[in-house]
Amino acid sequence: MTKATPIAAAAGTALSAAVPILSIRQVIKRFGQRPVLRGISLDVASGEFLTILGESGSGKTTLLRLIAGLEDLDSGEIWMGAERLDRISAHRRQVNTVFQSYAIFPHLSVFENVAYGLRAKNTAKSEIPERVTQALAMVKMGEFAQAAPAKLSGGQQQRVALARALVNRPRVLLLDEPLSALDANLRRQMQVELKSLQREVGITFIFVTHDQEEAMALSDRVALLRAGLLEQVAPPREIYGEPDTAYAAQFIGQTNLLRAEIRDGTASAGSIVWRTSGAPGKATYSLRPECIRLVTESAGLPFADAASARFRGRVRDQAFGGAMDLIEIDCGGAQSVRARIANPGILTGEREFEFAANDAVRVREGEPE
């Protein structure tokens, strides 16, 4: 899955060298006739912040529920260390979940909600107040201990749900789109807090989201799920910079897909031409909009030098975006590309653009293998 760029390889070894705390092996799950997970294999390293990213219906929540024990798998295995997790019932697993809708017990106070798991596991009575207070302090909800859940805002309930899970010191914490119900500002703030909280407690987090920006901002690794199969599993920078597939390139950030013909070490997609070491034939490349620069002094077309490529195009549209403007460039034929350029001024008519040849990343198209 991972490509062998030096940095990515180093990051990959650092994570896989540790013993995986959770090992998902060839997991298949169907709802009736409909396959939801079609063979998932994934190792999660201890202390890792792993995000399962996917569209709605990709099976990401189902995968989480399988780990939690809230669903039974049809085939495959889930191991936690030397323990076969999928054979034991939910309430015996050392895993806790933060639910999308919080699932705070309405008939119990905030304190009793957090104490719930401790009481269920017959924790010594004398230990409970201290641990609950600690957990509530960790999520900055100390003053609400005696409050009724109905009186709390969504964000506060979210914090209680987090404390209620963390107080049990689970080996793995599962988070099912926990931030999706919060407004944008609160969401940003919770992302930062969640990340630092994870560093602080050192518990493995498996975080499910459909929001790719959230996935990029939080995770050590992103597992991109597509229609019940893993498309790519890699650290955010790698999955962004070196997407395996056209789907991954498009789902994570914006991209231009260039369908090119390769001949004599040159790839050409319409009027855009660049040098490549790829094998001859048809191939698809992903070129991120921010990799395209505006050229102010015209040099020779199409190559400024071996490492970069230049093309001309008519500026069809320019959307002001604050720091970066989004520019639609019509390159003639059916080919058009988007560029993200900082402070370009107002652009009109035909202009010349440039990108580094190795920023065009070859990707696979079609269904995941």
Next chain:
Amino acid sequence: MYSRAYKASVTIPPLLWVTVFLLIPYAILFCYSFWSVSPAQVIVHNWNLQDYLQLARNPIYVHVLLRSMRIAASVTVFALLLGYPLAYYLSFHAAKRKDLLYQLVIIPLWASYLVRGYAWKTILGSDGVLNGFLQYLHITHKPVAFFLYSPFAVVITLTHIYTPFTLLPIYASLEHIPRNLVEASHDLGSSPWSTFRRVILPLSLPGVLAGATFAFVLTLGDFLAPLLVGGPSGIMISNVVVSLFGAAYNWPLGAAISFCMMLLVVTLLFITERLEKRLAVS
């Protein structure tokens, strides 16, 4: 905004209904309870508290009232014991059979009360189904008499009749429990039994209370089941009222008993409603 004519047309019919069929009869009843019957068997309008004093003085009335409450309490307990597990099964485990089973609970309500009462008479009688079956199995050698015409028969009959009334509010409250609370409880390490005790039962208490109130109040005011299967030892307070208004021709005393019963039931409803509100969490 609604026009005055619309508001009037919506509010006046029910108000009229309540006034004519509830408030006025109750007011008449209330008046009767302060009147008395002359030796010549005529109801005379001399206002006094004789009837209420007689209720307090004559132990037979208190005795029958206590028996009625005992029977109502038994029916309530049995209806809960039968209704809760069934409601729980329906709500949590019936899956595809849910609709069918729900209908099966409802269907007996369509059958006439009398039919169900007579059905129990044929089941519990000396040569009834139950005695026949027990003798066939050689468990008993002659018919067991106390099956029919006893408080026992009243409790069985009314439990059968009122269990659906108990089940339905319990079922409704169970259906309202978000399933992710149950999942959260399992996730936090609670076994299924402990999840029931700590999450499901507390959250279904308003339904239990409503169901129990139905069973208790409906039983307390019942007079047909004791008439059909109760016999002399199964007489309930409503039977006393019926006979006072009928053969005994003592309407004032009957009205006084009715009024005491009504006060009792209204107080009960008031208490349970407040309790329900306290138990219900948004």
